[in-house]
Amino acid sequence: MTAEMRDEGTRVSLTRGDVRRAFWLWTFFSHANYNYERLQGTAFAHAMTPIIRKLYKSPEEVKAALKRHLVFFNTEPNVGGVIHGAVIAMEEQRANGAPIDDDDINAVKSGLMGPLAGVGDSISQGTITPILLSIGIGIAAAGQPFGAILYFVLEVGIMVALAYFFWFQGYDRGREGVTAMLKSGLLDRVLTGAGVLGNMVMGALTFQFVNIYLTLSWNIDVGGGQTNLFDVNRDLLGAIMPGLLPLAFTLLTWYLIARRRVSPIWLLVAYVVIAMLAALPLLGPAGSPCSSILNPFFQPDAGCPPPPPA
Amino acid sequence: MKHTQYPGRATKVAALVSVAVLGALMFASPVLAQETPAVTAGLLQAALVGLGYYLSNSPWILGIGGFFGLYRPLVAGLIVGLIFGDPVKGAQIGAAINLLYIGFISAGGSIPADPSVAGWVGTALALAGGLDAATAITLGVAVGLLGTLVFFTRMSVDAVFAHRADAAAENGDIGGVARANWLWPQIFLFLISFFPATIAVYAGAPVVQGAITTLQTDWPWVLRGFQIAGGLLPAIGIALNMRFIFRGSAIPFYFVGYVFAMLIGGRFFPGVTAPAIGTIVVTTAIVGAAAAWIFVSLRSERASGAREA
Numbered sequence: 001m002t003a004e005m006r007d008e009g010t011r012v013s014l015t016r017g018d019v020r021r022a023f024w025l026w027t028f029f030s031h032a033n034y035n036y037e038r039l040q041g042t043a044f045a046h047a048m049t050p051i052i053r054k055l056y057k058s059p060e061e062v063k064a065a066l067k068r069h070l071v072f073f074n075t076e077p078n079v080g081g082v083i084h085g086a087v088i089a090m091e092e093q094r095a096n097g098a099p100i101d102d103d104d105i106n107a108v109k110s111g112l113m114g115p116l117a118g119v120g121d122s123i124s125q126g127t128i129t130p131i132l133l134s135i136g137i138g139i140a141a142a143g144q145p146f147g148a149i150l151y152f153v154l155e156v157g158i159m160v161a162l163a164y165f166f167w168f169q170g171y172d173r174g175r176e177g178v179t180a181m182l183k184s185g186l187l188d189r190v191l192t193g194a195g196v197l198g199n200m201v202m203g204a205l206t207f208q209f210v211n212i213y214l215t216l217s218w219n220i221d222v223g224g225g226q227t228n229l230f231d232v233n234r235d236l237l238g239a240i241m242p243g244l245l246p247l248a249f250t251l252l253t254w255y256l257i258a259r260r261r262v263s264p265i266w267l268l269v270a271y272v273v274i275a276m277l278a279a280l281p282l283l284g285p286a287g288s289p290c291s292s293i294l295n296p297f298f299q300p301d302a303g304c305p306p307p308p309p310a
Numbered sequence: 311m312k313h314t315q316y317p318g319r320a321t322k323v324a325a326l327v328s329v330a331v332l333g334a335l336m337f338a339s340p341v342l343a344q345e346t347p348a349v350t351a352g353l354l355q356a357a358l359v360g361l362g363y364y365l366s367n368s369p370w371i372l373g374i375g376g377f378f379g380l381y382r383p384l385v386a387g388l389i390v391g392l393i394f395g396d397p398v399k400g401a402q403i404g405a406a407i408n409l410l411y412i413g414f415i416s417a418g419g420s421i422p423a424d425p426s427v428a429g430w431v432g433t434a435l436a437l438a439g440g441l442d443a444a445t446a447i448t449l450g451v452a453v454g455l456l457g458t459l460v461f462f463t464r465m466s467v468d469a470v471f472a473h474r475a476d477a478a479a480e481n482g483d484i485g486g487v488a489r490a491n492w493l494w495p496q497i498f499l500f501l502i503s504f505f506p507a508t509i510a511v512y513a514g515a516p517v518v519q520g521a522i523t524t525l526q527t528d529w530p531w532v533l534r535g536f537q538i539a540g541g542l543l544p545a546i547g548i549a550l551n552m553r554f555i556f557r558g559s560a561i562p563f564y565f566v567g568y569v570f571a572m573l574i575g576g577r578f579f580p581g582v583t584a585p586a587i588g589t590i591v592v593t594t595a596i597v598g599a600a601a602a603w604i605f606v607s608l609r610s611e612r613a614s615g616a617r618e619a
Contacts, residue, residue, distance in 0.1 A: 027372065027374060028370075028372065029492050031369065032368075032369040033490070035464075035469040036465045036466055042487070042491040045479070046488050046491035049484050066482070066484065066487050067479045067480075070475055070487070077374075078374070121415060125416070130591075131595045133382065133408060134588055135588035135591065136384050137384055138589070140384060140404065141402055141406065143398055148388035149388070151382070151384055152379045152385050155378050159374045160374055163374070189609075192602075193603065195555045195560035195563075196563045196602035196605050197601070198551070199552075199561070199564040199598075200564070200598030202413060202552055202564055203564045203565060203566065203567025203569075203570070204571035205544070205591065206571075207572050208571060208590055209544040209548075210548070211540075211541030212542065243568075249542070250552075253546055257553055258549070258552070258556070264423070264546050264549075265458075267546050268451060268546060271545075275542055276539075277535075279532065279535035279538055280531060280535075
């Protein structure tokens with residue numbers, strides 16, 4: 001029996017339970033076989049197995065459906081679930097005789113996976129995760145291990161809820177609904193909003209976690225046997241804008257990575273080397289951490305004189 | 311996430327350097343190890359850390375609880391602390407290592423470093439070596455670079471299982487396709503993650519203990535270098551995240567966020583005590599959400615106004 005011949009009496013329809021089973025398969029196993037050739041390709045097919053079992057009975061249909069979903073696929077796994085939802089709805093219509101072919105399904109998958117990866121990564125990895133991490137880190141660093149648990153519970157709870165919501169949005173709205181949603185500019189608005197929020201959070205993180213000091217200072221003879229301490233950090237940079245150095249340093253790093261295409265791994269190695277050079281005791285007695293040639297550029301050690309407040 | 315990045319020369323060189331340094335430390339350990347270790351890593355403890363590292367890359371904790379949970383050094387640090395009987399110190403070290411990866415983003419099958427191995431193995435070695443949180447950061451980086459080897463091996467080899475899935479699909483074998491996704495790749499992943507991590511902790515702990523003792527007495531500036539690096543390296547994680555969002559009309563908000571955090575962080579007002587780390591970021595996030603709302607509404611208002619005109 002082919003799909004076209006089905007009438008109302010032989011209609012196959014999916015239950016919420018089937019769609020939910022596919023959701024959990026995806027949520028668990030979306031990256032179980034992540035690889036360079038297909039990325040999440042096999043995971044997509046895996047998530048579709050309960051749907052295929054329910055909708056297609058003939059071996060030929062099953063084979064075609066499995067092969068259809070084993071192709072290259074890659075998106076953000078939580079927000080991107082809207083694609084799976086829409087594809088499940090399309091498979092259901094197709095099994096009941098609607099004129100939907102492989103190309104239609106592939107078009108939805110490959111057309112949506114890029115934009116949703118952009119939006120999804122901005123929301124999940126770009127905004128929610130750094131915010132929750134900085135809450136957890138703040139609590140844990142103060143000696144309360146509870147911070148780690150709080151992060152885990154909030155993060156996993158929010159992500160699962162987000163993924164579940166988008167999955168069923170996709171299924172309930174179907175291909176037309178999802179396409180209409182994308183055309184309405186909603187995606188663009190969310191992306192813009194997430195960009196604004198994400199940039200503000202990154203700005204706060206830069207302030208909080210990037211640390212460079214410039215503690216150069218000279219004694220300037222002002223005459224009359226008196227000297228004046230001129231401190232670069234306090235009297236020059238502090239007078240322009242306190243905290244200018246970490247900001248400039250982070251922007252330089254961004255420029256090197258994003259514009260000059262420097263590998264972050266090279267930078268990682270380079271920064272550790274710079275830090276080591278900064279601590280190298282070339283001036284003064286060996287073993288004294290304050291005697292480093294680059295010491296003035298970096299945050300003070302417990303044993304060294306502290307930088308004056310900026 | 312469309313562009314797949316293969317490991318570049320930098321990754322290979324970095325991995326080689328890490329292997330060489332750790333190898334040299336291991337050969338030098340009889341010379342370096344002068345005192346008996348304070349915390350010993352038994353085989354069982356090392357294996358538990360190895361298991362945790364495997365789980366953080368596996369699908370078993372709700373999928374999301376892996377990559378978004380155990381994969382983060384903050385969470386790993388707490389659990390490693392529990393394994394070694396000092397959850398407070400463990401979570402503190404994990405939190406410090408996590409600073410590096412605060413803006414960590416993995417997209418298109420590439421990772422700049424492996425936060426997970428830095429969290430699991432790095433915290434274990436730091437606890438064993440009696441390191442403070444700031445010094446542990448650089449140790450985490452070194453171990454984290456090594457972890458990218460596991461990731462790239464996995465990403466390359468797992469393609470084999472995709473072909474196995476193809477073969478199963480050809481036979482209409484639904485269960486076979488499912489197993490090609492969840493079973494075989496996980497056995498492989500277990501082999502390449504559990505054993506190296508376990509061995510690294512078991513064999514590495516005495517080495518790190520010895521090395522740290524020697525550094526403390528003879529080369530204290532190296533440890534200070536570690537601390538300085540702890541202030542520089544978070545810039546890389548943040549810059550990696552900015553690569554995706556620091557563009558277009560959203561750019562000014564990065565500076566707004568920085569200055570806002572600085573204002574409430576008390577750097578402009580010397581008398582004001584700085585609030586907790588989380589407070590600054592959360593407050594900025596709330597203001598950021600409001601700014602995003604206003605910005606988006608203004609833009610769509612202007613767009614609809616332009617259409618009417």
